Amino acid sequence: MSRKQKQPADETIAVRAVRTRQGGVDLFAFFAPGAELLKFAEISRVSRNETNGLSGFQRKEIKGHVRSIVEFLDRGDVLFPNAIILAMSPTARFTEARGTKPEGDLGASQGGTLRIPLPADGSKAAWIVDGQQRSLALEGAQDQGLPVPVIAFVSDDIAVHREQFILVNKARPLPSRLIDELLPEVGSVLPRDLAPRKIPSELVNSLHLTHDSPFYGLIKRLSDDRDDAVVNDAAVLTMIKNSIGSPLGALAPYKATASGGADTAAMYAVLVAFWSAVRDVFPDAWGRPPTESRLMHSAGIVAMGYLMDRIMSRCSRQDARQFAIDALMPIAPHCRWTSGRWNDIGREWNDIQYAGRDVRMLSDQLARLDHLNSFGRKAA
Template sequence: MTQSTLTFLAARARQSANHDVLTFAATADQVLAFSEIERVGRDQDGALSGFQRPQIAGHIREIRDYLETDQAVLPNAIVVAFTGGVTLEDLDGGICRITIPTGDDAPKGLVVDGQQRLTALSTSHRRDFQLFVSLLVCRDEEELRRQFVLINNTRPLPKSLIYELLPGVDGLPDRMQSRQLAARLTERLNFNASSALRGQIYQHTNPTGVIKDTAIQKVLMNSLSDGVMRLMVQEPNGERQCFDLISEFYKAVQMAFPEAWWGHKPSSSRLIGGAGIQAMGYVMETLAQLDDARSWSDFMRGLSALEGKTAWTEGSWDFGNGDVRHWKALNVTPTDVSLLARYLEGIVRKDIRSRRAARHEAVDA
């Protein structure tokens, strides 16, 4: 089998005396010609082999769809590590000429970071799209594995920070666009002067807030996908209507349960914790859809049915059928949120039916 080579001009970084670290631009086809993605697994004896996590098909599709747009850029470098076989020739000004053998018999570098970006680009129609490659030449296999662990052990950005950045980002995948709208509404709720939740939502730019931004966003995303906001947001000035709806609702919540709202943290009141915020979001949906509630006074009428039937800061919840929980026993889990939401919604729905029946009796009389 004949061997061919690829040659690149690269910038060499002065870093460790025991490693060569260089950066250059190459297409996905070129990178795959001299490297491979060795996915982590175990052999028949149970020994660990490989490095990279399994592919995540949905994430790769999102990256590919983005890369196929005209505005796509990919500044993050793919990291490829070799233990030998690469020829380096120093030129002037920190520039180096790299010669890498290719072909079946050539030693392959290992992709230690960026496997999904590389896979996405390799399936894209943009064959001439170049990405940055950071080339690391290690002493041996053990050193290569150590570098893989160190490179991939950096702390990722917190989800809440990413979500807070979303409102100012364009060209996002469809999956993230719904999250973007929820993040934008959360931002307005936290910083708009007319918001009942102004300054109360914890974000990286508002660390004194006590209500988790992700809890508010879950209420919004639920409503935008399957609730009253799904159609509301499509109406003229729809985003403003959505903002007004949730602001008016939580204004009513604050008025209905002032002792459980003000001066508390999620640890001292389940109302402002993730379980309470999300469960009350379902109550908002019920009152908005079945009772046509839009203003805080409309919502107060429905919330009055919950008086004396909650245990936000003390006592116990009686969910029926012998299921009695200490107030602190409710956690931010899908099971507990669903349990609390069903309990609160059941009371509110029963009250709505009773008020409707009373109106009908009054008309008949």
């Protein structure tokens, strides 16, 4: 009589956890080494099966995003408190810790040990609902022991997984303007996708808050509801980023290099010199709402930023502001910021919109005027 061969028991991993319940479902909170997550949690990517049925729910890996997170994690001691959200199989077992509860305990949770199975067949007992890019990055980071917070709800129903995935990801991300305003206040090392935005954001802050700036009090910020603010901060930020990023930009010579950091003081000086000249040359158009002045409109700010690059890159004088005034004066009679029609482009002053085509058209016109009244005049 043959005996049935006994199957080996599944291995488990154990974590200290806190359990609570929501909507009749067990919910756990615990910490685990980031590199261990994918050993017991699966990324269930969305796909179609042979019968065209829908499988999984996760988007594809975003390699650039993962690489950016890895670079951030590999910079040394980092704070990375973003919780990974898992759906967990009911095969996980929780044992409540014995002992008296602390005085004043609210009774909302119980501490204990959560044992998560590692099936011998290679299947997983949990599925990542939110945080797949972070999980992939943690697996590839140098610090394999970095503990990360995990929130896990018990369910092996794919419909529930998809529902929670949609609910977690439908929330609106932070507005870009808010992030840009907060960046100058962040002293720690930033991820690769945020670090380049910090210096332009600092310059926007300085232009808005410093008394010697022509933009003092004129820039709209989410944290400041001044009635006299008329310029969109995103437009000023774009103007600065364009100048830093272009090889021919007026601010580009002062950006960080392998041998030294960025010279933000020099950048600020260039910005103040040029835009003070703009204010002086176009006094009737300065400081008015964009509905009354296209100079204060986002299209005007960005287009004039390209003109700043042309003019200030030629400046060799100590008095940069006067140099900019001398360059702007000849073109001023041809500009139509508050009324009239731009002759060479055939557009009414208030038809100019903050759209790529209009910004390019206005930028090209300003460049032509500058060329005719500087290089063209010298050639004559």
